[in-house]
Amino acid sequence: MSDEQNMEQAILESATKLFLEKGFKATSTTEIAKEAGCNQALVHYYYRTKDRLFEAIFEKKMKFFVGSLIQINREELPFIEKLTKRIESHFDAVLEDPKIPLFLFNEINSNPARLEQLRAKLGELPQEVFLQMKSELDEEIALGNIRSITIFDLMLTIVSLNIMVFIAEPMFKTISGISNEEFIKLRERRKKENVHIILSSLKP
Amino acid sequence: MSDEQNMEQAILESATKLFLEKGFKATSTTEIAKEAGCNQALVHYYYRTKDRLFEAIFEKKMKFFVGSLIQINREELPFIEKLTKRIESHFDAVLEDPKIPLFLFNEINSNPARLEQLRAKLGELPQEVFLQMKSELDEEIALGNIRSITIFDLMLTIVSLNIMVFIAEPMFKTISGISNEEFIKLRERRKKENVHIILSSLKP
DNA sequence: ATTATCTATAGATCTATAGATAATGC
DNA sequence: ATTATCTATAGATCTATAGATAATGC
Numbered sequence A, B: 001m002s003d004e005q006n007m008e009q010a011i012l013e014s015a016t017k018l019f020l021e022k023g024f025k026a027t028s029t030t031e032i033a034k035e036a037g038c039n040q041a042l043v044h045y046y047y048r049t050k051d052r053l054f055e056a057i058f059e060k061k062m063k064f065f066v067g068s069l070i071q072i073n074r075e076e077l078p079f080i081e082k083l084t085k086r087i088e089s090h091f092d093a094v095l096e097d098p099k100i101p102l103f104l105f106n107e108i109n110s111n112p113a114r115l116e117q118l119r120a121k122l123g124e125l126p127q128e129v130f131l132q133m134k135s136e137l138d139e140e141i142a143l144g145n146i147r148s149i150t151i152f153d154l155m156l157t158i159v160s161l162n163i164m165v166f167i168a169e170p171m172f173k174t175i176s177g178i179s180n181e182e183f184i185k186l187r188e189r190r191k192k193e194n195v196h197i198i199l200s201s202l203k204p
Numbered sequence C, D: 001a002t003t004a005t006c007t008a009t010a011g012a013t014c015t016a017t018a019g020a021t022a023a024t025g026c
Helices: A007-026 A029-036 A040-047 A050-069 A079-096 A100-110 A113-122 A125-142 A151-167 A169-176 A180-201 B007-026 B029-036 B040-047 B050-069 B079-096 B100-110 B113-122 B125-142 B151-167 B169-176 B180-202
Strands: none
Touching (some): A007 A029, A029 A040, A040 A050, A050 A079, A050 A113, A079 A151, A100 A113, A100 B100, A125 A151, A125 B169, A151 A169, A151 B151, A151 B169, A169 A180, A169 B113, A169 B125, A180 B151, A180 B180, B007 B029, B007 B040, B007 B050, B029 B040, B050 B079, B050 B100, B050 B151, B079 B151, B100 B113, B100 B151, B151 B169, B151 B180, B169 B180
């Protein structure tokens, strides 16, 4: 790990890297220590248990991910432009740290109890944002500008399209036989492609 | 586990259930044995190592998943109808065993070496099917019936939309605050919704 | 003095195997 | 006789902690 920082930070970074790569269960505190450049006991000195260390990381990543999706845009923009911005900024967030989604889905799946902690941490904010987005959407539907659709369907579509290219990369490459260069191009055009797909699907 | 079958089969079923739920690393042979109703040594008697047992299951699930996507439809149908059938049958396959996608993405992510075994097992078939689908697609583009798009983008869109509703369920429920009844409805209408999204995105 | 780091180890897994015993097939 | 199942255990982890030593702050 990078020197000159303190060891506590180095441990956190190593743990983040390893947990994101291999998940909670497959990562040992011994491995984290080795990667950070200290001995295994020090991991416990700073974070007491593997679980507490994990939770700190899990929470940070979760907040980042949810935050990228759940944010209110108060600009006075036409609905379609606001939506486009929302799709694009979510895509950019996933691109910034592409291992997050699979990591989160995984850890939630193998330990659903983490959802409870989460619910507490996030509070009511997400639901409020959903309500806000719903009212904007419903207004547009009432005006006849877009077809009738629920906010849940729309958000799920956004997330599906924006995330999958990162989650599926290794498998998709193997199955499709796509070349590496071509896959890179695909990933790059995917942001615009996703916007196009979603907007065209909303036409009345 | 269900009686009257032989123990070898019961072990395979227990292992399948547990591996799909918790992944390779977090599942122990002791646990598999307990679930199957025998002692831990018997798991090794039949399958020698945990890894061999896992690989048998991994390969089966992988074949099922890839097979649901990669199949040639030789019916003489208009392109759009063929595509619709492809989307719907893929969706139905995922619905049949919804834990498969996350399981596969995960295990590939935490052990990319499994991809190599896979490449060998699958052979050239997937690439051939991609080529076949590509020629059908290009023909339709040339006729001006749909906009220009690569087969890779199209397939990725199909997979993204069809899979995510199953992978994201727990997290999506927590974040959105959607009720359980409403989520069930969402899941049910998702097949048609996905077809609609994809077809409308192809319009020239 | 306090904080950071290390060595050593207890106790809990977990996988794989050896060797005993029970069940089954001829 | 062969196959299925069990008990017992070796050897390899892995987490967490106790207690020693080194580094730092006053």
